[in-house]
Amino acid sequence: MSEISRESVGSKLNAPTSPDILFTINDGDYRSRWRSIRVMYFTMFLSSVGFTIVITSLWPYLQKIDDSANASFLGWVVAAYSLGQMVASPIFGLWSNCRPRREPLVCSIFINLSANIYYAYTYLPKSNNKFHILMARAFVGFGAGNVAVVRSYVAGATSLKERTSAMANMSACQALGFILGPALQAFLSFIGEQGFTVEFIKLQFNMYTAPALLAAAFGIINILLVILVLREHRVDDHGRHIQSINYTSEDINEEETIDQVAVLTSNVLFFVVMFIFAIFETIATPLSMDMFAWTRKEAVFYNGIIICGIGFESIIVFLIVKVASQRVGDRPVLLAGLAIIFCGFFILLPWGNHYPKIQWADIRNNSLRSQISEAMIASNSSVEPTGCPYEQTWCQYTPAIHLGQYITSDILIGVGYPACNVMSYTLYSKIIGPKPQGVYMGWLTASGSGARTLGPVFVSQVYTILGPRWAFSIICGMLVMAIIFLSSTYRRLIAFSVRYGRAVE
Numbered sequence: 001m002s003e004i005s006r007e008s009v010g011s012k013l014n015a016p017t018s019p020d021i022l023f024t025i026n027d028g029d030y031r032s033r034w035r036s037i038r039v040m041y042f043t044m045f046l047s048s049v050g051f052t053i054v055i056t057s058l059w060p061y062l063q064k065i066d067d068s069a070n071a072s073f074l075g076w077v078v079a080a081y082s083l084g085q086m087v088a089s090p091i092f093g094l095w096s097n098c099r100p101r102r103e104p105l106v107c108s109i110f111i112n113l114s115a116n117i118y119y120a121y122t123y124l125p126k127s128n129n130k131f132h133i134l135m136a137r138a139f140v141g142f143g144a145g146n147v148a149v150v151r152s153y154v155a156g157a158t159s160l161k162e163r164t165s166a167m168a169n170m171s172a173c174q175a176l177g178f179i180l181g182p183a184l185q186a187f188l189s190f191i192g193e194q195g196f197t198v199e200f201i202k203l204q205f206n207m208y209t210a211p212a213l214l215a216a217a218f219g220i221i222n223i224l225l226v227i228l229v230l231r232e233h234r235v236d237d238h239g240r241h242i243q244s245i246n247y248t249s250e251d252i253n254e255e256e257t258i259d260q261v262a263v264l265t266s267n268v269l270f271f272v273v274m275f276i277f278a279i280f281e282t283i284a285t286p287l288s289m290d291m292f293a294w295t296r297k298e299a300v301f302y303n304g305i306i307i308c309g310i311g312f313e314s315i316i317v318f319l320i321v322k323v324a325s326q327r328v329g330d331r332p333v334l335l336a337g338l339a340i341i342f343c344g345f346f347i348l349l350p351w352g353n354h355y356p357k358i359q360w361a362d363i364r365n366n367s368l369r370s371q372i373s374e375a376m377i378a379s380n381s382s383v384e385p386t387g388c389p390y391e392q393t394w395c396q397y398t399p400a401i402h403l404g405q406y407i408t409s410d411i412l413i414g415v416g417y418p419a420c421n422v423m424s425y426t427l428y429s430k431i432i433g434p435k436p437q438g439v440y441m442g443w444l445t446a447s448g449s450g451a452r453t454l455g456p457v458f459v460s461q462v463y464t465i466l467g468p469r470w471a472f473s474i475i476c477g478m479l480v481m482a483i484i485f486l487s488s489t490y491r492r493l494i495a496f497s498v499r500y501g502r503a504v505e
Helices: 006-013 027-052 058-065 071-098 102-120 129-156 160-191 210-228 260-292 296-328 330-347 367-379 403-432 438-466 468-488
Strands: 022-025 196-198 203-205 241-243
Touching: 027 102, 027 129, 027 160, 027 210, 027 241, 058 071, 058 129, 058 260, 058 296, 071 102, 071 129, 071 260, 071 438, 102 129, 102 210, 129 160, 129 403, 129 438, 160 210, 160 296, 160 403, 260 296, 260 330, 260 403, 260 438, 260 468, 296 330, 296 403, 330 403, 330 468, 403 438, 438 468
Parallel strands: none
Antiparallel strands: 022 241, 196 203
16 A cells, blocks of 8 residues: 655645545555445346335235225325335444444345345235235344445445536436336246246245346345445545545535535435325326226236336436536536426326226126126136226316326426436435434435335325325426425535635535
8 A cells, every 4th residue: 555644645635634544555545446436336226126116016915914004195105105115214323433334234135134034024914914915024124224324335345526426326227126126027027927936935926026036046146245345435525545434524624514415405305206206106006007097917018118118218317417507506406307207297187088997887887786886806816907987087078188198197206306316316415415424315315215116105195085196286386386495595505625615616
């Protein structure tokens, strides 16, 4: 290792020095730092796969193993993941500030893979299966609380100049997981609902359990990479490698504080972005089954393909965002992303005089015949009703959403969401500056998790009772308020070093 004295580093970089900090320049350190960052990319990728690999099959799986599950309960199941993540994120973030990051990462990944195995066995209990799915998804989410550790590690291991690119790369890996998860689910749907049984471990291997087991296998690979490859690295805003214990920064003093208004604004905007996307991913399967009369298997397969396409689109967006943010800055990209998401949901509003197909519309006017027919259908498990359930009264007077509207909306949301996502936490990490970011990133992740907890519950209730027109109109209103809020705090959303004159925006 070639070590450079504090005096030479200070003169070469024209920056203040501290007597308890040693700066080093070493090719091995640089390679090790980027290997470790790439392990974090892979961890984010697998976290995304672990969530999306079951999301399109969750609703039909609930219907299959527990007849009492309805669309409202689906909202709670989807929210359980985010609730678990919300609770865990500050805990893992604080842990990573005090101890080597390998510890919270290994612990969280182990919880995640164990919960996926639990999910694969939720069909076994004789009753209350839906609550077992709820618990399994909550523990999967708790394990996913390591996202705060991943983001704080990448923020701390990159210079200010490297950070937007690194965050965009991490988001691209997240999007790749977003692609691969539904794609794997779509591929595994060919196993079918029956599949086969592994008797000695009492496991049904089918299109619903196989994705969770594959996610558990990915978790084992992730643990091995964290143990064998990940090393602790930290650099300052100028990219100087720092070796010290409990390092904060030589660039910060007591008079220089973090702009808490900017921190709060970033958390609120991230909450809105994640809330709206949680609504989108929750409602996709029930909406398509109601509007297009798809069967459970068709909904899993077609939505898997659509989400896969959105993921590919997101990767392209991340590449464009890296260039755009360098040319126009982070804030305009965030503002444009919110406007595009608004257009996506506005297009999704129901219009026209065409109405969705109603389940059993030909028999609902004859109560006796309806009771007999439904009893016959219940006794024949091979018959699957399709269309908009007549219990949802809005199906009878709300115009249908056309497939063209649905796909156009998917494309626009697939552009706006990734831009908002990466810009939200890139800006946030720059606002915090040189302080350790584990706890702050924990709160940001908790904010997003809270949104993903409330979003599915909100949309499942509003959609079931009032229908898509009310649900999507409320979302459009939220986006307008978010754009106004961002505009009013626009000047405060700047990097810590820019705020105190040590860098130029």
